[in-house]
Amino acid sequence: MGNIFDEIKIYGPGFLEASWTVFGITILTIAVSWACGLLAALAQRSDWKAVRVAAGFYIWFIRGTPTLIQVFLIYFGLPQIGIRLSPFTAGVIALGINSGAYVAEIVRGGLTAIQRGQTESALALGFSPAQTMRTIILPQVFRIILPSITNEAISTLKNTSLLSTITVVELTLYAQTLIASTFRPFEFYIAVAVIYLVLTTILTFVASWLERRYANLG
């Protein structure tokens, strides 16, 4: 084992780049997941049965199948029907759709926590149902679900390591290539673990800052 500073000099830039990839995937995945989750949660309250059934199926399928299989379906499966995605894009879509199902359940729970009177008082003033949802209900739901949605974001962040299996050069795959040439799995996997810890800790700090900011309300 050489000098630790030399090692950082050699492998550091590669790890940094892989960390940026993880960071980028996570941010984009969270965006996809919130969009899917919100849509599915609202779809479950739709007046149209077909829409409710579709949303229910989505959540049922995602929660009942392994994340890794969902990733494989998107990356290896879709080309068979002519949809070829880059590993990065396939990864973001797969993880986003996956996390979206859990976000949908969180949002659904948040929605049930808002009293009917909140909606009625907005409707009674002349707001449309969509305006009511957007300006009155969802801002309150967001405050309620912030802690659970943080947990979900953290598990999304950790799930990015699954994308090593579809050749996204994120932390895990980068470490594996180094291990293949150096035969030092322990150090390199520890390094990956430490970087993930730093990332999840940052995410937790951001979330608790948001929570403190909005905590003073009813």
Add this chain to the structure above:
Amino acid sequence: MSDPLLKLREIRKSFGDNEVLKGVSLDVAAGEVVSIIGASGSGKSTFLRSINALELPQSGFMDFEGLSFDFRSESRMFPTPSQLQSLRARVGMVFQSYNLWPHMTVLENVTHAPTKLLKLPRAQAIQEAEALLSRIGLYEKRHSYPARLSGGQQQRVAIARALAMKPRLMLFDEVTSALDPELVHEVLVLMASLASEGMTMLLVTHEIAFARDVSSRVLFFDKGVIAEQGSPDILQHPESERLQQFLHRILHDKVGHAISNDSGQGTQA
């Protein structure tokens, strides 16, 4: 009565098999203050809520300021979503449970609808809201969140929020029922001052004294119909046996006020 502000004909509403409104008709002239009394389950709240279509009647006709609705779903005059919005924007409503929005300050609660729906410039909306809040004595609380206010204060803000839309008609649905007794007065005072300024008001209430002193007309609901109506005198000299019984129950049975809400007959032995 010259051209009423609000005209309702044969309003019917059922929940499942339970017919709550059995063809109620009513004209309200501008400036009238109409109190609606009756036991719980008599349909009075549903009636009030069908005036701004928070409950859509299954049939009946309505006229209000150029809006004409026929509530039969197959009718061509069935209200469209945008007609409903414009009806509700001109009819203010205050609820038993205040329903202020907890994520907005008092001022934001009052300015939200005028800025979003009437497209009032922000500065003007704030100015008008502050004037309203001064009037109800809560100017100092304008930057507080609702959770920091007492029930009476919240209810006054809820009234200000509705007034900010400059409604032609105000609906009050048991607005003092959730309040601690010592907070009821401040809300009633505000409502009385609105009435004296000529605001057209319909209120569902258990405050018989208030109904007697402030309203121009009293409706007694029983089993989905207006069983008796007239000047507030009917509260002193009720004609129908049902109104006599009702008044007797709520005036002489203080305990029953709370109990009558759930069980009808008091079980205090």
